Amino acid sequence: MKPLKPWWSAGGGLLHLSILLSLAGRHVDLDLYLLLPPPALPRDELLLLGGPASSAHALSPFPASGGWGRAGWLHPKSREPDPAAAPEGQLLREVRALGVPFIPRTRVDAWLVHSVAAGDADTAHGLLGAAASSAGGVGASLDGGSQAAPGGAGDLRASQSSPLAAEEEEEKAPAEPTAQVPDAGGCASEENEVLREKCEAVDHSSQQEENEERVSAQKEKSLQQNNEDENKIADKPDWEAEKTTESRNERPLNGTDTSFSLEDLFQLLSSQPENSLEGISLGGISPLLGSINDVMNSSAHYNVNFSQAISHDVNLHEAMLLCPNSTFRRDPVTRTSQAQEPFLQLTSHTINPEQTLSGTSLTGFLPPVDNQTRNLTSQDLLYDLDVNIFDEINLMSLATEDFNPMEVSQLFEEPDSDSGLSLNSSHNSISVTKSNSSHSVYDEEGAIGYSSDLESLSHHDLEGAVGGYYAEPSKLCHMDHRSDSGFHGDLTFQHVFHNHTYHLQPSAPESTSESFSWPGKSQKMSRYLDDTDRNLSRDERRAKALHIPFSVDEIVRMPVDSFNSMLSRYYLTDLQVSLIRDIRRRGKNKVAAQNCRKRKLDIILNLEDDVCNLQAKKETLKRERAQCNKAINLMKQKLHDLYHDVFSRLRDDQGRPVNPNQYALQCSHDGSVLIVPKELVTSGHKKETQKGKRKSERRN
DNA sequence: CCTATATGTCATGAA
């Protein structure tokens, strides 16, 4: 009965939703992971490899593959592992560490229940199994999830194909006897036992050991086989591993696992209110989620209907993947109510299961839903999980459906505000244009900028522009999106943008890769959305407005061959092609300008260095010259002294001293020294200088 | 308000 403290975390390449279920006093911890596929590809294939099945994964809707591997994506056409699409190292490691089971693209973005760990996993397992049994024998498939029901229909592909297919598979599958699982009463273990098992659940290795004790010999064999496979994969390059992944995915898995979908779980929980769901807590969103996090991390706990919780996740999912199709599948009333519910009303919490089920305890965070709504939500979840969400990602639809000439024209007509900052700087643009035209949400600010002004816009406006979907997500999904992207980094967002942007209506507040690549920025709340969009460059916003399915960074950095093939591979309007080329040209020129300035700066710095060096050299030369002059003067003085010394000793024929003013000493070529009258010396000098002048004149 | 600096963009020419 106690509300359980929920927590959310978004880390690395995964969004992680942890849900604590309180089931008849037993606690079940469901971990949901939302994995965003790589940016480069339309997600025709999303394959993940998982880890060893264990009791902690008993509730996994996806039958444990029996082996653990690594995540990877396959190229949609060649079905070959695409290294370029492979998750980046960290994501890969995280996925691997999480032990995510095979998730096909048909499951879409890897929704899965990763583990049932907290509290008494067995108890939860038994409870759910019992509930499922009473709900129509589906519980058997619950067990089948990882309890390796012998003979269970463990074809992963079947379970992957669709939720309905999964259900059918479960119906076909022989029910796994719940005897293997302790019943609810038997699971009323003590708290230390709960803790112990919780710890064990956390420890994957112990999980595996526990699992190995339980699984049948057949399952064990399969596990070994898969482990061998995984070991092989681990030694291979990523793309080889992905290749292996593909082959794995295409073959039936174990043949023992029973398909199980989240919907089953939801229905079970919903159909057994007296037994199953007392309260599900949600929250503890990652720190990036700002106020949500604040609320959720507060001492208060919140009960929430499970399907609501899932609905919440789906909303998040939508926010992240920006898929308006799923958006509009939702009941608009529900959405509106969601949108209008202040998120911070979460502060109330309810212990009454009925109230919990009615969703009143989580108004704002999740919409109040009745049973029908819950079912719808569950269906929506399944829909969201459906492959079709991400299918038909083609630019044809982009060009024909979502393209808004008004928006684009206004975008490009902006009064030469070359700087993206200038475009975003004026929040008044929305309000002004709103006053002028009800459709003017599509001006650049409205179409792309979105931001905090959204709150001031009516939902009609927003819904008309698709942004309506985000009216509420602006506090929830959008934040999640931001937080997620903050953790996922460029790759993730590029993926999102790449695959879904062209399905968006103009005012969808998604962002391009750059703006969502910075974790620091992502930590802001919705009230900073305008800041986020402000960080978009003009080209980024234009690309968004035209639904260019590539990130600006991609467009700019792509090799020319890839670029051309990309342009030819996708159906793009002339406007889009033109924009893409302009983006590429501008992007490259931007880089070139940066390099040029850097170079120029280097040149200037070098020149400054040269100037300094030359100045130093000049000073040195000055000093040397002074020294030389000094030495010359000294020599002159010495010569003068010597001269007078010599003359003082000279005597003429009559023994009189020779006047140095009348005579001079002259050295002849043979080394003899002559005393010559100065008149002759001066006249001789004049003649020589005249000769020298003539010579020089001749040379010239 | 003015100035200096940083940055993006365009035009142009060279490679």
Add this chain to the structure above:
DNA sequence: CATTCATGACATATA
């Protein structure tokens, strides 16, 4: 001939 690069010139934002 298309593309890329380098660079001067200009516009704008910002400190």
